[in-house]
Amino acid sequence: MSEVKYIKGYPEYMRELIDVVNKTRIKRKDYSPPAMSKEERQDVLKLHPDYAPGGKRKISIGQNKGDIGPNEVVDLLEAYPLVEDEEIDLSAVDYDAEILIIGGGLAGTSAAIWANNQGVPAEKILLVNKLRHGDANSIMAEGGTQAADRPNDSPLIHYLDAMGGGHFANKPEVLKALVEDAPYIMHWLLDLGAMIDREENGEFTEKWGGGTCRRRMHACRDYTGLEEFRVIRDEFRNRKIPSLEFFPAIELLTDGEGRVTGAVLCNLETSEYEIVKAKATILATGGFGRLHIRGFPTTNHYGATCDGVVLAYRAGAKLKDADTVQYHPTGAAFPPQIIGLLLTEKLRSMGAQPVNKDGEAFVFPLEPRDVEAASFIRECYVRNKGVPTPTGMIGIWLDTPLIEMKNGEGTIEKAFPGMKRMFERFDIDMRKDPVLVFPTLHYQNGGVETDPEGRSTVEGLFVAGEISGGVHGKNRLMGNSTLDCMVFGRISGIYAAEYVKKAKRKGKSSLEHVKKYANMLQEAGIKPERKAPILLPDYRGKAALARMIDVF
Amino acid sequence: MKEKKSIMDRIAESNKSVTTGIDEKDIKHWVKIHVMGKAYKVPAGLTIMQAMEFAGYRFIRSAGCRAGFCGACATIYRKAGEYKLHAVMACQTRVEDGMFLVQIPFAPADKAIYDINQQKYHVGTLLKYYPELARCVSCNTCTKSCPQDLEVMDYIQDAIKGDFKAVAQESFDCIQCGLCAVRCPAEIVQYHIAQLARRMFGRYGCQEPEHLNTRLKEIEKGKYDDAWDKFLKANIKELEKMYAAREREPD
Numbered sequence: 001m002s003e004v005k006y007i008k009g010y011p012e013y014m015r016e017l018i019d020v021v022n023k024t025r026i027k028r029k030d031y032s033p034p035a036m037s038k039e040e041r042q043d044v045l046k047l048h049p050d051y052a053p054g055g056k057r058k059i060s061i062g063q064n065k066g067d068i069g070p071n072e073v074v075d076l077l078e079a080y081p082l083v084e085d086e087e088i089d090l091s092a093v094d095y096d097a098e099i100l101i102i103g104g105g106l107a108g109t110s111a112a113i114w115a116n117n118q119g120v121p122a123e124k125i126l127l128v129n130k131l132r133h134g135d136a137n138s139i140m141a142e143g144g145t146q147a148a149d150r151p152n153d154s155p156l157i158h159y160l161d162a163m164g165g166g167h168f169a170n171k172p173e174v175l176k177a178l179v180e181d182a183p184y185i186m187h188w189l190l191d192l193g194a195m196i197d198r199e200e201n202g203e204f205t206e207k208w209g210g211g212t213c214r215r216r217m218h219a220c221r222d223y224t225g226l227e228e229f230r231v232i233r234d235e236f237r238n239r240k241i242p243s244l245e246f247f248p249a250i251e252l253l254t255d256g257e258g259r260v261t262g263a264v265l266c267n268l269e270t271s272e273y274e275i276v277k278a279k280a281t282i283l284a285t286g287g288f289g290r291l292h293i294r295g296f297p298t299t300n301h302y303g304a305t306c307d308g309v310v311l312a313y314r315a316g317a318k319l320k321d322a323d324t325v326q327y328h329p330t331g332a333a334f335p336p337q338i339i340g341l342l343l344t345e346k347l348r349s350m351g352a353q354p355v356n357k358d359g360e361a362f363v364f365p366l367e368p369r370d371v372e373a374a375s376f377i378r379e380c381y382v383r384n385k386g387v388p389t390p391t392g393m394i395g396i397w398l399d400t401p402l403i404e405m406k407n408g409e410g411t412i413e414k415a416f417p418g419m420k421r422m423f424e425r426f427d428i429d430m431r432k433d434p435v436l437v438f439p440t441l442h443y444q445n446g447g448v449e450t451d452p453e454g455r456s457t458v459e460g461l462f463v464a465g466e467i468s469g470g471v472h473g474k475n476r477l478m479g480n481s482t483l484d485c486m487v488f489g490r491i492s493g494i495y496a497a498e499y500v501k502k503a504k505r506k507g508k509s510s511l512e513h514v515k516k517y518a519n520m521l522q523e524a525g526i527k528p529e530r531k532a533p534i535l536l537p538d539y540r541g542k543a544a545l546a547r548m549i550d551v552f
Numbered sequence: 553m554k555e556k557k558s559i560m561d562r563i564a565e566s567n568k569s570v571t572t573g574i575d576e577k578d579i580k581h582w583v584k585i586h587v588m589g590k591a592y593k594v595p596a597g598l599t600i601m602q603a604m605e606f607a608g609y610r611f612i613r614s615a616g617c618r619a620g621f622c623g624a625c626a627t628i629y630r631k632a633g634e635y636k637l638h639a640v641m642a643c644q645t646r647v648e649d650g651m652f653l654v655q656i657p658f659a660p661a662d663k664a665i666y667d668i669n670q671q672k673y674h675v676g677t678l679l680k681y682y683p684e685l686a687r688c689v690s691c692n693t694c695t696k697s698c699p700q701d702l703e704v705m706d707y708i709q710d711a712i713k714g715d716f717k718a719v720a721q722e723s724f725d726c727i728q729c730g731l732c733a734v735r736c737p738a739e740i741v742q743y744h745i746a747q748l749a750r751r752m753f754g755r756y757g758c759q760e761p762e763h764l765n766t767r768l769k770e771i772e773k774g775k776y777d778d779a780w781d782k783f784l785k786a787n788i789k790e791l792e793k794m795y796a797a798r799e800r801e802p803d
Contacts, residue, residue, distance in 0.1 A: 038796075052560050132658070135616035135624055149767040152801060156779055164795035168788045176780065183767045190761075193668055193751030195720060202759025213800040223725060226621055230728065231754070234747050238665050246612065268612050295564030301617040336570050337599045337646055341619045381559045392566045417725050421700065422620055425644050438567075536610070539571045544608030 105136030107465030110489025141225025166473020297340025321446025331440020623729030675714025
């Protein structure tokens with residue numbers, strides 16, 4: 001069992017390539033390629049996985065029929081339900097709630113607290129989680145949260161940055177809500193006791209984010225989402241709001257007149273179903289990274305499988321911008337144990353530079369994410385200036401030692417403890433050596449169409465966070481996702497609370513809409529080979545699967 | 553005629569999964585690990601989590617973010633012939649030949665219930681809510697079992713003294729996996745105590761950010777309302793123009 005020889009975490013040939021990067025560092029310290037013009041951006045974007053042909057097709061049924069979506073998403077929209085109507089006894093209700101919240105990341109957990117603040121008693125709220133409460137993309141957010149609170153900034157400038165980043169497809173009123181509530185969200189976090197990076201005088205430490213023209217990124221070292229989430233979850237627990245874990249929703253319930261009235265849950269361990277009746281339902285199930293669109297690795301957590309979009313679509317909710325996928329430019333490409341994991345954009349905000357095989361800086365480090373990612377692909381696959389890894393990937397150096405050179409020794413330890421720790425576990429010292437990166441599947445830009453009050457197009461159904469579509473247009477900026485979760489978690493909680501106060505007694509609960517949907521699939525000639533939601537990805541090895549027998 | 557492969561196909565090929573995309577015949581280096589007592593031959597270089605999946609496990613529990621942030625995959629292992637018990641995250645640790653491992657489900661732990669708005673920034677607060685703090689025997693097992701390499705015992709000592717700032721800073725990188733608490737002979741729940749300390753420090757131990765307060769007042773007074781009318785009515789052409797005219801503040 002001879003092992004590959006590594007020198008400080010890298011095989012010998014990569015060491016030699018690192019020497020090339022080391023040699024040009026001094027020259028690059030005060031140099032950066034200029035930002036691209038609009039034309040240059042459009043040209044390089046042709047290489048982006050979201051624009052390159054072959055990845056998308058038309059949705060053949062339902063309210064967005066004719067719109068395009070990534071093949072992997074359309075596969076799930078054109079899939080049959082997990083259970084048949086007849087298998088479920090809807091008369092035995094296990095939970096009778098005013099508000100049901102599906103998904104316990106930043107958005108869902110914030111929604112619960114604000115519904116409670118708005119007067120809905122804790123015991124009348126139910127939060128359900130597919131995995132543990134907090135197994136969500138939220139806690140993995142590293143870089144920061146945008147809020148325009150410095151004197152030279154304003155919500156209007158934040159609005160323009162996000163509009164341009166989103167290719168002007170953002171819903172104006174929804175985006176306004178996001179940027180205008182941002183300062184208030186920072187205030188809420190401080191009130192809850194979140195430890196946001198501060199200067200000596202109490203002001204926030206604010207850094208750059210890609211595509212912005214002001215420094216407005218608020219971070220908590222490089223554990224921003226973790227800190228925001230654990231504080232909010234702690235508050236949730238202090239309110240004694242009921243929650244279930246390992247209980248994904250597998251279908252919504254409707255009253256047959258187009259109103260959502262609860263959901264069918266499934267106990268992941270016993271496979272028993274349970275019925276929740278609710279006057280309002282908030283979907284906060286996150287995104288779709290684990291669909292590995294176009295074969296890309298992902299930064300996303302284990303449960304990011306697009307469940308909520310599937311459920312909402314069957315219930316009649318319209319989708320918006322569900323065709324666009326965000327690839328984060330800097331996913332880890334080496335070592336193989338961490339392929340796809342996120343290396344925060346904040347590394348580039350603090351001076352780390354993308355560098356090719358020949359030690360050249362080839363792109364402005366803070367282009368919008370899609371432009372930055374496409375330029376990496378061009379460098380690796382068109383200009384052939386990428387660095388191959390032992391597993392066959394091709395990557396770009398991210399010259400992290402520049403961070404220390406520009407900001408002083410010790411900066412990485414202080415600002416990126418999580419990142420430094422991750423590489424150290426594989427013997428790589430990112431303070432001394434660059435790290436290898438390649439774009440990774442990061443974010444679902446669109447989803448279930450939302451309005452400024454967090455409503456979907458279906459009565460009784462609200463959405464918050466990554467599942468929603470409209471606020472980010474075709475491309476989300478760094479620091480606007482944690483913000484989205486907290487702003488629209490709060491807003492959906494408040495408006496759901498208002499809604500349930502006025503709503504009539506719950507109507508009947510049925511799976512009629514699911515039956516109708518299955519009929520539509522049949523009429524469209526779609527074979528019943530796929531089922532959705534998929535709930536979890538399957539990473540079992542080929543050999544193990546080949547010998548698997550069903551005996552138990 | 554063979555069609556030239558598109559860039560997307562080439563990328564997908566080089567990005568193939570290290571567990572599902574690999575044929576046994578292409579694996580050069582193998583190691584043997586023991587999962588809950590059963591031996592499996594797995595490719596060298598995978599994480600513990602990937603190796604278990606390669607071997608045929610499909611996780612429901614003990615897998616979460618898969619990136620070292622959520623603490624769901626707390627795992628302990630011993631190597632044959634060694635006395636030391638290692639505590640790690642399965643998603644962040646490379647398999648080694650001869651590992652005997654087991655994954656630890658999340659152990660029940662009592663969390664104090666409190667209203668953060670009603671607390672006093674007082675040295676006795678942590679002891680009031682978690683009196684078992686005083687049972688610490690300074691054995692350092694918590695520190696040794698922390699997969700984030702935090703100085704857990706040190707911050708517990710700071711907690712006994714009521715030093716919120718020290719606890720907050722020492723414990724900041726905690727991912728609340730719970731390994732410290734399951735190994736603590738004094739049955740202290742370190743990560744809950746640290747959570748309260750951080751919230752206390754964040755809420756009461758820092759100066760107010762003046763700029764934020766100013767901005768909140770401006771929004772409340774409607775400073776931007778007129779501009780919003782213009783912004784919301786702007787068509788894409790006008791927005792594009794405004795976007796292009798932005799000036800980037802100096803670095």
